[in-house]
Amino acid sequence: MQLLTRGTGLYTDHYELTMAQGYFKFQRHEKPAIFDYFFRKNPFKGGFTLFAGLDSFLDMLESFHFENKDINYLKNVGFADDFLDYLKNFRFSGSIYSFSEGDLVFPKAPVVRVEAPILEAQIIETLLLNILNFETLIATRAARMKIAAGGRNLIDFGMRRAQGLGAIHATRAAVIGGFTATSNVLSADLFGLTSTGTMAHSWVQSYEDEYQAFSEFAAAFPENCILLIDTYNTLNSGVPNSIKVAREMEQRGHKLMGVRLDSGDLAYLSKKTRKQLDDAGFNYVKIIVSNQMDEHIMASLIQQGASIDGFGVGTRLVTGKPDAALDGVYKLASFDGTPRLKLSENSDKLTLPGRKSVIRYFNKENKAYADVVALEGEMPQEMIYPGQTEIKNQKISCMKAEPKLEKVWENGRRLFKKRNVKEIQEYGTEKLLHLPNEHKRFENPHVYKVGISPELLKLRNELIEKHM
Amino acid sequence: MQLLTRGTGLYTDHYELTMAQGYFKFQRHEKPAIFDYFFRKNPFKGGFTLFAGLDSFLDMLESFHFENKDINYLKNVGFADDFLDYLKNFRFSGSIYSFSEGDLVFPKAPVVRVEAPILEAQIIETLLLNILNFETLIATRAARMKIAAGGRNLIDFGMRRAQGLGAIHATRAAVIGGFTATSNVLSADLFGLTSTGTMAHSWVQSYEDEYQAFSEFAAAFPENCILLIDTYNTLNSGVPNSIKVAREMEQRGHKLMGVRLDSGDLAYLSKKTRKQLDDAGFNYVKIIVSNQMDEHIMASLIQQGASIDGFGVGTRLVTGKPDAALDGVYKLASFDGTPRLKLSENSDKLTLPGRKSVIRYFNKENKAYADVVALEGEMPQEMIYPGQTEIKNQKISCMKAEPKLEKVWENGRRLFKKRNVKEIQEYGTEKLLHLPNEHKRFENPHVYKVGISPELLKLRNELIEKHM
Numbered sequence: 041m042q043l044l045t046r047g048t049g050l051y052t053d054h055y056e057l058t059m060a061q062g063y064f065k066f067q068r069h070e071k072p073a074i075f076d077y078f079f080r081k082n083p084f085k086g087g088f089t090l091f092a093g094l095d096s097f098l099d100m101l102e103s104f105h106f107e108n109k110d111i112n113y114l115k116n117v118g119f120a121d122d123f124l125d126y127l128k129n130f131r132f133s134g135s136i137y138s139f140s141e142g143d144l145v146f147p148k149a150p151v152v153r154v155e156a157p158i159l160e161a162q163i164i165e166t167l168l169l170n171i172l173n174f175e176t177l178i179a180t181r182a183a184r185m186k187i188a189a190g191g192r193n194l195i196d197f198g199m200r201r202a203q204g205l206g207a208i209h210a211t212r213a214a215v216i217g218g219f220t221a222t223s224n225v226l227s228a229d230l231f232g233l234t235s236t237g238t239m240a241h242s243w244v245q246s247y248e249d250e251y252q253a254f255s256e257f258a259a260a261f262p263e264n265c266i267l268l269i270d271t272y273n274t275l276n277s278g279v280p281n282s283i284k285v286a287r288e289m290e291q292r293g294h295k296l297m298g299v300r301l302d303s304g305d306l307a308y309l310s311k312k313t314r315k316q317l318d319d320a321g322f323n324y325v326k327i328i329v330s331n332q333m334d335e336h337i338m339a340s341l342i343q344q345g346a347s348i349d350g351f352g353v354g355t356r357l358v359t360g361k362p363d364a365a366l367d368g369v370y371k372l373a374s375f376d377g378t379p380r381l382k383l384s385e386n387s388d389k390l391t392l393p394g395r396k397s398v399i400r401y402f403n404k405e406n407k408a409y410a411d412v413v414a415l416e417g418e419m420p421q422e423m424i425y426p427g428q429t430e431i432k433n434q435k436i437s438c439m440k441a442e443p444k445l446e447k448v449w450e451n452g453r454r455l456f457k458k459r460n461v462k463e464i465q466e467y468g469t470e471k472l473l474h475l476p477n478e479h480k481r482f483e484n485p486h487v488y489k490v491g492i493s494p495e496l497l498k499l500r501n502e503l504i505e506k507h508m
Numbered sequence: 509m510q511l512l513t514r515g516t517g518l519y520t521d522h523y524e525l526t527m528a529q530g531y532f533k534f535q536r537h538e539k540p541a542i543f544d545y546f547f548r549k550n551p552f553k554g555g556f557t558l559f560a561g562l563d564s565f566l567d568m569l570e571s572f573h574f575e576n577k578d579i580n581y582l583k584n585v586g587f588a589d590d591f592l593d594y595l596k597n598f599r600f601s602g603s604i605y606s607f608s609e610g611d612l613v614f615p616k617a618p619v620v621r622v623e624a625p626i627l628e629a630q631i632i633e634t635l636l637l638n639i640l641n642f643e644t645l646i647a648t649r650a651a652r653m654k655i656a657a658g659g660r661n662l663i664d665f666g667m668r669r670a671q672g673l674g675a676i677h678a679t680r681a682a683v684i685g686g687f688t689a690t691s692n693v694l695s696a697d698l699f700g701l702t703s704t705g706t707m708a709h710s711w712v713q714s715y716e717d718e719y720q721a722f723s724e725f726a727a728a729f730p731e732n733c734i735l736l737i738d739t740y741n742t743l744n745s746g747v748p749n750s751i752k753v754a755r756e757m758e759q760r761g762h763k764l765m766g767v768r769l770d771s772g773d774l775a776y777l778s779k780k781t782r783k784q785l786d787d788a789g790f791n792y793v794k795i796i797v798s799n800q801m802d803e804h805i806m807a808s809l810i811q812q813g814a815s816i817d818g819f820g821v822g823t824r825l826v827t828g829k830p831d832a833a834l835d836g837v838y839k840l841a842s843f844d845g846t847p848r849l850k851l852s853e854n855s856d857k858l859t860l861p862g863r864k865s866v867i868r869y870f871n872k873e874n875k876a877y878a879d880v881v882a883l884e885g886e887m888p889q890e891m892i893y894p895g896q897t898e899i900k901n902q903k904i905s906c907m908k909a910e911p912k913l914e915k916v917w918e919n920g921r922r923l924f925k926k927r928n929v930k931e932i933q934e935y936g937t938e939k940l941l942h943l944p945n946e947h948k949r950f951e952n953p954h955v956y957k958v959g960i961s962p963e964l965l966k967l968r969n970e971l972i973e974k975h976m
Binding site for chain 2: 042043044045046048050051052053054055056057058059061062063065066068071073075096109110113114117158162165166169170171173174175197199200201202203204205206207208209210222223224225226228229234235236237238239240241242243245246256257260261271272273303304355359360361362363364365367371372375376380381382383386389507
């Protein structure tokens with residue numbers, strides 16, 4: 041599925057192409073390289089991250105090539121003719137290893153590993169980071185909201201506040217993270233979902249009075265009528281008018297599906313609305329609330345006993361406000377067969393060298409206990425060591441071990457069957473069941489253990505010594 | 509310019525189409541409506557907002573139609589056949605009035621006014637909000653960074669952290685707000701800019717030693733060589749190696765353009781780097797810094813006397829973190845010739861009724877003094893009144909008045925000559941010169957006055973009374 045009218049060859053940072061030309065000039069461009077994609081911190085001060093975006097990235101990788109107009113642009117900004125001739129036939133020929141979409145991932149362990157001639161691995165960096173960082177951020181936010189909502193419906197209302205065309209993948213990621221519905225029609229069509237939505241204030245305002253607005257809407261949409269009841273006065277006008285309409289609908293053999301609150305004190309108003317509806321005999325009418333929702337506000341509303349059947353969520357879902365970005369990076373781990381390291385001025389930015397895998401260990405209750413970054417082929421059986429996280433040495437003997445990075449791309453094509461987003465959602469829900477609750481709480485979640493293997497520890501220490 | 513492989517008809521919230529079908533069913537869809545686009549709060553706790561995105565929105569409006577596959581999707585999710593027949597020939601036939609891109613805009617005064625048959629005005633809402641909210645957010649952030657940077661270069665490095673395809677318009681808006689360069693190659697090509705960029709850590713890591721990495725890069729790019737000097741140790745390795753390379757470049761008649769710092773204490777490291785470079789005779793070598801920049805960190809670095817010639821900015825520019833969204837809304841102001849109001853449970857969400865213009869008043873120093881929302885055709889001469897902002901009545905007698913909303917779209921086409929983004933940037937820079945400094949400071953900026961006219965005050969009070 042190609043979303044943009046242009047191929048994605050120019051969907052990159054300029055320095056990727058500058059370096060590519062440099063590799064090409066010195067005939068180093070076909071030397072094998074390994075890059076790791078990883079992030080340094082769970083978003084939202086949380087205890088886990090839900091991986092999304094792999095399939096969107098691979099879709100865009102399929103159209104990663106350079107068209108004539110791309111080449112013209114690059115020529116105009118000074119790239120060399122021989123390099124541009126090379127780019128004309130460029131296709132990514134490398135292999136990609138990755139966690140599955142919907143799986144849980146943790147800081148400082150590779151989520152994706154790219155193996156390719158260095159030029160190729162280099163120039164897909166920006167595309168990979170752009171898509172994976174974003175979808176993973178949003179899917180993680182959605183998963184947190186799902187935890188807070190405790191089984192209530194979650195509807196993505198975010199398109200108007202999404203970051204431009206970012207709306208398209210935001211909705212995909214929101215559903216992967218656990219949202220039940222979306223208002224975003226284009227994404228629904230693109231990703232095999234069904235969009236939903238009823239009325240805005242403008243519908244109500246376009247009538248001389250609220251009752252008439254509700255009544256005509258109910259006549260037009262008797263099967264899925266949700267009335268927005270806060271245009272003038274929720275309890276004195278919106279609720280009484282919706283009760284009147286609900287009664288008329290029953291007389292015609294229909295049922296009012298719900299009402300929506302979009303302003304005011306939602307704890308107070310939802311309880312009062314519920315009581316008025318119930319007293320009038322409409323306990324089947326659902327109450328949906330919206331207005332600056334996030335997981336913390338949802339949890340607070342529920343804790344206050346608010347009567348809420350569903351949440352409409354916008355800004356804080358689709359933009360991941362206030363974090364707004366996952367800090368994922370893409371770092372060289374091996375070049376021409378030799379492991380590579382970056383030291384940097386911040387010890388936090390130290391990288392892990394070599395061709396690595398990630399193994400997840402499960403305790404006796406079949407809950408995820410620790411992730412271990414190991415050299416490919418190595419399977420730690422006894423002990424893991426602090427990587428860049430602040431854990432102590434940990435025993436992992438006798439634990440069930442699950443290797444995580446699978447080859448997903450080779451010779452220009454996917455190696456797995458595409459799943460639809462609802463399937464990925466179910467996969468993620470199942471993975472979250474196997475994560476202990478203490479990593480899922482919002483306040484000071486327990487830090488999930490990510491360690492490194494004995495062989496990796498040894499390799500890293502050797503390389504640090506060499507550069508010191 | 510069409511960016512998406514699909515027309516933008518489905519680039520909308522589902523409820524816009526539900527309401528549209530409702531308007532259509534009751535034959536109200538051709539009744540004239542007026543909607544206002546406005547926002548309620550300056551982003552980033554700031555004192556101004558820089559408007560951007562108009563041209564991007566109009567570009568997408570040009571491809572707002574429903575293709576066969578769009579109609580098929582809508583049929584599958586239950587829209588009525590007669591309505592879908594109507595949509596097949598849909599084109600937006602209304603008129604749009606707007607501030608110019610690059611102008612300053614303030615809370616609660618209309619930025620854009622849409623006049624069209626209600627169905628048409630309704631279903632473009634999401635597209636308008638999505639694009640204008642986002643580009644305005646980012647242009648405003650960029651303008652704030654430009655103020656902080658005090659004439660130093662500002663380079664957009666944000667693509668990898670941008671919200672997916674949001675990267676495309678983020679770069680456009682960043683340049684409108686004052687950025688001098690971008691790493692985003694696709695946006696540079698799309699918007700007539702020149703992208704720039706040199707090396708990442710991976711280039712350095714791909715060599716056995718840092719000096720060799722620098723030396724080969726300088727040989728490949730003698731004209732615009734900027735070396736990244738923090739891969740191993742900035743002051744003990746990165747700077748000495750770049751001095752060595754700078755010396756060799758001079759011997760070949762070239763000049764090292766700059767070095768980049770991407771980690772550590774940038775105030776300390778930039779001063780030390782400057783001194784080492786100067787002591788070696790390379791006072792022409794520029795120092796660029798990057799790593800989690802925003803306007804506050806820039807201002808702090810400069811205040812500490814850091815030696816910085818340019819800033820590379822990523823996440824906080826292109827995502828507008830932590831705000832991440834402008835709270836712009838699109839509200840019905842008139843239907844079928846009658847002014848409309850929304851009261852809501854939050855007094856803050858009260859709307860302004862009727863067909864309105866915005867007039868900016870300038871004081872004797874030719875600085876912007878206040879914006880007034882007035883009924884179209886009304887030109888207040890004496891006094892303005894509190895709208896929804898907490899100002900007192902204000903005298904505006906004898907002030908220069910500048911009407912702001914101009915018709916930009918009619919009969920399916922733009923009414924103005926497209927400007928390139930650099931022209932819009934210059935326009936914005938000029939507008940900021942005419943804003944008093946107290947609105948531009950970051951800490952507790954003085955609130956710019958936005959009032960309403962006598963006639964609008966009267967109309968609003970009449971309508972409130974009617975609904976109470």
